Amino acid sequence: MSNIINTLQKLSLPLYETLYLTFIPLIFSVIFGFILATCIFATSKDGLLKKESKILTILNYFFSWLINVFRSIPYIILLIFMIPITILIVGKILGKEAALPSLIVAATPFYARMCLIAFKEVDKGTIEAVRAMGATNFQIITKVIFKESLPALVSGVAVLGINLVSYSAMAGAIGAGGLGYQAYYYGFVRRDLATLYIATILILVIVFSIQGIGDYVVKKIDKR
Amino acid sequence: MIRIENASKTFKNKNGDFKALKNVSLSIKENEIFGIVGYSGAGKSTLIRVINQLENVDEGSIYVNDVDVTKLSNKNLLTLRQNIGMIFQHFNLLWSSTVLENIALPLEIIHQDKASRLNKAKELAKLVGLEDKINSYPATLSGGQKQRVAIARALATNPKIILCDEATSALDPETTEYILMLLKDINHKYGITIVLITHQLEVVQKICHRVAFMSGGEIVEVGTVAEIFKKPKQLITKNFIDKATHSNELYKTHLDLKNIYQSGCLLNIKFTDEQTNQPILFNLCKKYNTPFSVVSASIIHSQKAPLGVLSVHIEKEFEEIKELVSELKNKGIEVEVYE
Numbered sequence: 001m002s003n004i005i006n007t008l009q010k011l012s013l014p015l016y017e018t019l020y021l022t023f024i025p026l027i028f029s030v031i032f033g034f035i036l037a038t039c040i041f042a043t044s045k046d047g048l049l050k051k052e053s054k055i056l057t058i059l060n061y062f063f064s065w066l067i068n069v070f071r072s073i074p075y076i077i078l079l080i081f082m083i084p085i086t087i088l089i090v091g092k093i094l095g096k097e098a099a100l101p102s103l104i105v106a107a108t109p110f111y112a113r114m115c116l117i118a119f120k121e122v123d124k125g126t127i128e129a130v131r132a133m134g135a136t137n138f139q140i141i142t143k144v145i146f147k148e149s150l151p152a153l154v155s156g157v158a159v160l161g162i163n164l165v166s167y168s169a170m171a172g173a174i175g176a177g178g179l180g181y182q183a184y185y186y187g188f189v190r191r192d193l194a195t196l197y198i199a200t201i202l203i204l205v206i207v208f209s210i211q212g213i214g215d216y217v218v219k220k221i222d223k224r
Numbered sequence: 225m226i227r228i229e230n231a232s233k234t235f236k237n238k239n240g241d242f243k244a245l246k247n248v249s250l251s252i253k254e255n256e257i258f259g260i261v262g263y264s265g266a267g268k269s270t271l272i273r274v275i276n277q278l279e280n281v282d283e284g285s286i287y288v289n290d291v292d293v294t295k296l297s298n299k300n301l302l303t304l305r306q307n308i309g310m311i312f313q314h315f316n317l318l319w320s321s322t323v324l325e326n327i328a329l330p331l332e333i334i335h336q337d338k339a340s341r342l343n344k345a346k347e348l349a350k351l352v353g354l355e356d357k358i359n360s361y362p363a364t365l366s367g368g369q370k371q372r373v374a375i376a377r378a379l380a381t382n383p384k385i386i387l388c389d390e391a392t393s394a395l396d397p398e399t400t401e402y403i404l405m406l407l408k409d410i411n412h413k414y415g416i417t418i419v420l421i422t423h424q425l426e427v428v429q430k431i432c433h434r435v436a437f438m439s440g441g442e443i444v445e446v447g448t449v450a451e452i453f454k455k456p457k458q459l460i461t462k463n464f465i466d467k468a469t470h471s472n473e474l475y476k477t478h479l480d481l482k483n484i485y486q487s488g489c490l491l492n493i494k495f496t497d498e499q500t501n502q503p504i505l506f507n508l509c510k511k512y513n514t515p516f517s518v519v520s521a522s523i524i525h526s527q528k529a530p531l532g533v534l535s536v537h538i539e540k541e542f543e544e545i546k547e548l549v550s551e552l553k554n555k556g557i558e559v560e561v562y563e
């Protein structure tokens with residue numbers, strides 16, 4: 001018993017680090033991803049623009065290309081690519097703060113993609129009905145697209161959160177700490193199985209909590 | 225009120241162009257319930273959507289209250305749409321909003337303050353008989369109730385024109401009846417011009433004053449419901465009406481009936497207006513001493529007058545009843561004879 005308490009005490013800092021590495025990037029990437037997706041949706045032909053506009057179409061291609069590229073790079077590689085930028089922003093390459101830029105850059109396109117799917121799921125007939133009321137494109141986006149896709153956006157946050165938990169385990173590679181790194185270090189390097197198990201259980205608790213809260217909120221707001 | 229002049233529209237697809245409207249001209253009067261009928265793919269939706277410019281035309285003009293809407297600035301186009309209500313086959317409500325919020329949405333779009341728009345929405349909910357559902361979400365409503373919400377929503381800005389694209393096509397017959405009566409009521413009470421698209425002839429018969437038949441992107445025939453029903457000029461219109469009134473089934477039935485009635489003729493008679501209320505056929509048959517037996521009969525109550533379809537069997541050869549038939553025709557009654 002005291003063994004377990006010992007281990008838990010040992011794991012309290014990594015637990016904090018994992019929560020830090022999950023929720024700080026989560027907040028930023030949800031905001032950035034949402035904005036990015038809105039830009040792409042607003043400039044897309046099948047989205048709202050009826051009239052063709054060269055500049056907006058080019059912007060649309062650029063944004064779409066951006067999220068596709070960054071979504072395609074495996075996180076562990078992105079982490080290394082991001083080192084110069086991390087130094088520029090955070091001023092160091094080790095520690096939990098140093099993992100933030102790469103986590104945000106990895107998670108933002110992921111969430112943007114999910115937002116886009118959610119926006120495109122909004123019933124075309126409903127959009128048309130609101131257009132027929134004389135709504136501006138801005139009103140259609142804010143009063144219809146955002147409102148109707150809210151449950152999907154929220155469930156996307158949960159999926160993203162769970163993804164960030166596993167990204168954060170990899171961020172341990174640059175000394176960001178966290179439960180994933182503890183599990184790897186104690187379990188693999190030091191063969192301390194108790195720590196491995198407890199760290200794993202803690203990670204599962206985080207994941208299931210995110211999933212549970214997400215499902216609960218979605219159920220509350222989904223009136224379909 | 226609405227005038228469409230030489231409107232043409234081509235959709236450009238990967239596998240070729242498609243001419244959805246071919247030089248269409250049409251004039252819809254104020255306070256009128258105007259029906260546009262045709263098979264699916266005829267271009268009806270495209271035609272109704274050019275009125276509020278959800279679809280633009282390649283050529284031609286569309287006048288709403290003498291303003292050419294194809295030439296409107298973006299801002300004026302929005303104002304135009306704000307003053308035209310629209311109802312759809314699949315209701316197109318926001319499922320994330322309550323009934324009240326849905327009805328109030330057009331007013332939210334024009335920045336009316338919350339209290340007054342919710343007040344107006346409550347009034348409209350009452351009008352369509354949904355005052356006890358204002359806080360429900362669309363997902364919990366039946367199809368008919370959803371369409372009533374859509375109608376209330378279309379009325380929110382007090383429009384002078386309402387466009388209905390297959391508004392009753394997703395509903396069962398009884399609900400259809402209710403929705404049609406509601407539209408008729410609205411037309412009557414508020415003098416709102418209603419343009420109504422449908423592939424259901426019953427809808428047209430019940431509430432439209434005038435009707436246009438569409439086929440292959442063209443308007444093939446326009447007239448009052450009675451005119452077109454009784455004496456369609458175009459073959460395609462006639463086929464459509466025959467199908468809808470089951471006249472062609474009657475012909476098939478007649479073939480079956482041959483076994484029962486070894487001889488004689490089958491008469492398919494259509495009458496309208498005051499004729500419906502008079503014993504014309506009975507009197508004439510009495511005059512010519514020609515007994516008849518009724519095979520089928522139906523009366524449809526249209527907006528202006530009842531329309532009757534009657535099929536009778538007469539145990540005589542055509543030569544013998546020629547005079548009877550021509551006298552019926554002289555009285556303005558449509559008669560088809562199957563020998």
Ligand SMILES: Nc1ncnc2c1ncn2[C@@H]1O[C@H](COP(=O)(O)OP(=O)(O)O)[C@@H](O)[C@H]1O
Nearest residue numbers: 235237242244263264265266267268269270271
């Ligand atoms: N946006 C579009 N792009 C390409 N073809 C279209 C489009 N909208 C309609 N069409 C075509 O135009 C024709 C007429 O369509 P529509 O006006 O919807 O007919 P209806 O309402 O009478 O069924 C159909 O054959 C349809 O495939």
Ligand SMILES: [Mg+2]
Nearest residue numbers: 268269270390
């Ligand atoms: Mg249609």
